[in-house]
Amino acid sequence: MRIAHFCDSHLERPDGVARSAQLTVRLLRAAGHEVDFYHPGPLLSRGVRSVPVPFRQVRVGLPFTARPADVVHAHSTGPVGMTGFQAAADWGVPLVATWHTDLLAYADVFAEVPVGAAWCALRLGLGWTAGEFLELTRPGAVRRGRLIELGKGMFARMAVAIAPSAKTASGFAPFEPAAEICVLPTPVAPVAPGPARNGGNVVLSVGRATAEKNPELLLRAFARVHAARPDTRLVLLGVRQGRARLRRRIAALGLGGHVEVRPPVPPGEVTGFYRAADVLAFASTTDTQSLVLAEAEATGLAAVVADPELADRPGGAEGGRFTCEPTPGAFAAALLRMLDDDALRSKVAGEGLAAAAAYRPEVFLRRLTEIYQRAR
Incomplete structure (x- = not known):
């Protein structure tokens, strides 16, 4: 054919x-x-x-x-x-x-x-x-x-x-x-998961920071997370367009020095960022699937998803994703819960690994x- x-x-x-x-x-x-x-x-x-x-x-x-x-x-x-x-x-x-x-x-x-x-x-x-x-x-x-x-x-x-x-x-x-x-x-291609992390202080976001990805929701939620946990850092990986505007917004929210803005890296290097993080923060409500979520799950990284409609994992795996409503308060509360609760983080990460293994x-x-x- x-x-x-x-x-x-x-x-x-x-x-x-x-x-x-x-x-x-x-x-x-x-x-x-x-x-x-x-x-x-x-x-x-x-x-x-x-x-x-x-x-x-x-x-x-x-x-x-x-x-x-x-x-x-x-x-x-x-x-x-x-x-x-x-x-x-x-x-x-x-x-x-x-x-x-x-x-x-x-x-x-x-x-x-x-x-x-x-x-x-x-x-x-x-x-x-x-x-x-x-x-x-x-x-x-x-x-x-x-x-x-x-x-x-x-x-x-x-x-x-x-x-x-x-x-x-x-x-x-x-x-x-x-x-x-x-x-x-x-x-997504299978990857070897990294060792479990218990630091609970690195929040990762992967992808563009243009309007359709909802960076404003992410930053406003992280401002609340940082107020509750001053040692928490946010890493924004994959930002090419709108970097100056994004940095101004970070400064306006008093987050300078606590948010790291990184340009896109080759796909093979993204895995290292997943393994170095404690939770993936997914703020977009316009994605039709998001390979980022599947990649994070395949590396054993727990995710908080601000889009309840993306609760289902690929392949119909049992156990839905950890989701919340797309508001700063709800997103921040979900992130804080994931960061503070080691058992929850381990459970969500394990379910993500199982789903990735089943949908090859x-x-x-x-x-x-x-x-x-x-x-x-």
Whole structure:
């Protein structure tokens, strides 16, 4: 079986979409499948040529021609992903799409989302009027309604829609999907867990510090944690954009000297940060799965998750995650409880390790190939 994968995140971008697509392609190839992988590359490359977006770690793919495949798998809905949508229609083959990004949640945060939505509507031939396109410029309910119409157009073309979590699958309802819905989280590579820590003073956050990741909630909650436990430190790993603004906010909250801001590091180095921490603080409420959570659990790091909808661990493992409401008071109380209670921290860490051991890459690969076979 030949599968064509289409992804708009370039491989050097440290985001979950790129990493999920890369892992999926690698597993399929190792299992003997023929896989074409289309993703933005250098302008002079022989693959999908692309141009960088100024001041953003984003590249926009230029037009290209894909070779026919038996199944198309789209990981995004930018220029590369939309080429996959069109290719599936042209070749008369099933379109499988993984919904990695919450379109509705990101629309009011990133200016390029409404612009990209207008372009997608044109590519899909939805026949919108000028007034309907203009609705994308109006934040709030009007824009949301127009994006739902776009989502309906996308889902109408899918044979299978893959949701990386039950939370994401439930969010498909406004799009009225006729496609088969499958919950299939991306796995993480097994790692050797580090030794148990009993210091209880290092809180780690991994990922961007842009608005959709809720850094304000994290900092305000940590301010309360630090007031109760002055020896506690917060490590923010993976911050590239908005560093100056973030540092100003840290200073305004009186946290200077107690918060360490670190840029992204290669994936192989992130494990060391997990092992050096006592708890992972996860503040985002817009993630569709979060590989960070699964990675932390695979290394034996307990996590506090400020999104009750992400309580389920990949693979349907028993024992839900330790979650709280996304308010500074609730998040701080949950973090303090995790830091102070060694037995709770050990229990949560153990459940995370068990879940990671049960949901290995081969489980994901088997389920994915079954999806392809049913779609055909």
